[in-house]
Amino acid sequence: MTREDAQRRSDELARSVDGLLVDVRTAHHGRLSANGWLLQPLPDLRFSGAAWLVSQAGRKTPPGLILVYSAGALAESVPPLLAGTALPGLVDPFGDVLDSTQSLLGPSDPVAVALVDDPEPSEPGRQALIDALRAGLSPGRAQPALVTAVELAERGPADGKTAAWGQQTADELVRARGGRRGRRACSYRRGG
């Protein structure tokens, strides 16, 4: 197969997969919202709905709880932005975007839940995303940021029952919301 042909087919494939993932993320987002979670998009067009600040309606949620849907270049673009917010004095390449993001993140340690598209355990992209997020969130902070990964499909029930889809993510969000002050158990409203 020629180089050009392979490139063209790869591009077509990537577009198809991305289209599928957008649909899945939208559905996943809807499931979390239905469960009482509030998701506010990070104010940067590059994230294109893939990175969200998370809080829970009626509950006190520390700022800096982030939900990231892993998507290709996002793994590279999120950390620098977050790092820029965490480290005063850095050159702000995005102007007032950083200011608004910083205000959203607040002074506390951010924690992130990454939703991984590819279920392949050996897929290097997963660990790369986690490492990148951790590195991006941690500079200037006392301890490394907490980053946890959940598969987008959540693979939990293998029997095809999709009603519980989103539950594993919600569990991780609850744990993350507890942060380093203690991952206290937290109930959440089950949806759908």
Added chain:
Amino acid sequence: MAWLGGNHDREAALGEPPADAQAAVGDASVEGESARRGRVATRATAVTLALRAGWDASLTYDARQTASADESPTSPAAALFVGRQELVGSLVNAISQPDRRGTYLVSGYRGAGKTSLVIESARQAISSLEQRGHELLPLVLNVSEVSASLGAAGDASVPPLGIDARRLLIALLRALRNKLDRGQSAGLREDEGGRLRSPPEGQRLAAARAMIDRACDKAEASAWSRRAQEVAELELTGTRRSDRSFGVGDLFRFTSVVTGFGALAVGGAAIVGSASAIAAGACAALGGVAVASFRQSRVITQRVSTRATEQTELLFDNSLQQIEADLKQILGELHKAGMRTMFVLEELDKVDDHDGAQLDAVIRYFKNLFTQAPALFFFLTDKQYFDLVEARMATGRRVRSYAVEQTFFTHRVFVARPPVDDCLDYLQRILPDEAAQSAVAAIRDAADDRSRALDAMDPVERFLRVVLFTSQNHLFDLKNELRRYVRMTSRDSRLEFDDRSFPPRDHGLAVCHFLLEQKIKLYTFSGGRDYANEVVRECLSAALADTDERRLVTELYPSGGELANLRRDDRRFIVEAIDSLLGDLARGRAIELVRSPSDEGSPLIGWRENAVSSFSLSPRLEAHEEALREALQRAVRICEQLAGKGPLPAGPPLIGSVPAMRPRSTRSQRRDSR
């Protein structure tokens, strides 16, 4: 170490054919079926292949007229030009439209076929031009003629070839004069239909010829002036004269005569008759005499004169501007006379002008002439000048301006060396034997294979692959390679090779040819990207060029002017292609990649001993194929988890459109498996 056994060995072998080979050839002539098929029952593994007559003839401008009458692909002229249909079509279209004007930069490596391309295009345009009532007038100048156009005949020194505005002008005019002096287009000959050229066209041609002669004189003179004077004078003169006068002397003479006649009358009357009648007659006689003797004394003179004078003085010079204007006028006259003029400036790459300064000066000077005159101008240069022009244009774009070359050359044509398919077309035409035909077919069939062992190739395929590899797809070099094996007989020419002229240690080059063509095919650029494809071929060929010294891998990457003409992605792809080829060579134990002593980050390439004979292909998926396979696998995983048992009820028809990435088994592998 050397890839080839060397020309010396081969020529020595060919210089004196071995006795057994001669015997084999002799056998072939009487061997019936095997000779017909081009195979010779071997005593020394000799192979003989028939060659078509005129197999190595080159296209010339002289052949264009005769060739137009015979468009048959089997005609000698048609057989010598293969491929390049896209380029030819574009040029034919331009030439065959008499009103089209423009300047074409035709560039490419030497021997790539630039001249043949122009000749073939001109040949194909002739019929269309004739249908439009025009005759093609091709004028070919090589740079030697241009350079020598100002030189003295006895100059013993050989200065470097150069080109400047005056030299070019002189050369253009000389070419015009020579062409028309040869009577090819004298305006008097019959056209193709036997019809005499119409008088107005003939007169125009004659006028153009006179202008050309005058312009040539001007251009060639070191100092030239001509004074023309015209004087027109008109004078009209008319004179009428009459004189009248009356004097006193006349009165006395009158009185004396009257008295004398009176006395005579009286005397007569006394004798003859009546005195009164005599007196009256006398008086009447006196009156008549008086009138007759009256002398006018009045003078009347009338004179009318008209004079008109007009004087014009013209001075002509031989300044460049003047000659340029003359040439433009000449071309205009030729155009009106039904001549389609096309200038071809060949061998510009031979000008000692590495930075393009000379040609640059010329095109700046004549930009208006070249782009506006009713003619086509073709500038044939090598790749270096093309790179230079493209680099200047790229620089111009960066600084938001135009390089002069951007508007001067209305068309820039890059002539890449022909692809292997075109070379195979050529071989197929000149080698009619069945053995050669099947070998060519085998090479074509293996184009998509990923591996082809030497054992799978018959001797003719090996031979053809090796000559193709050695000539690097240059038709010019390919003919030269074939000439090494040509045997002339009293009846025809034949290709002949045996173990001496084509030793087995060279056969491995056939595998190198396969590998090279495979890489070129895998990394080819579509969409008419001839330049990029030429760089791919050049870089990959350079990687296979055997050298005694080790060299850095980075030396093979695109460099110099190529960088300006390649997109960033193109450069990356070409580097990938080179790395892939080197990887194959290293796995096949033809080369070793060692760390550079200077540690410049680029490994050194070192050829192993007996690289050709020991080289064997061990194909792998290319990097882009591996990447696509991984992308496919990821897509499958995602689809399965999300659309299978996952949250989405049904997945999109994602995978079905992408072909399986399993590498094709090669013909030899299939054969082995059978």
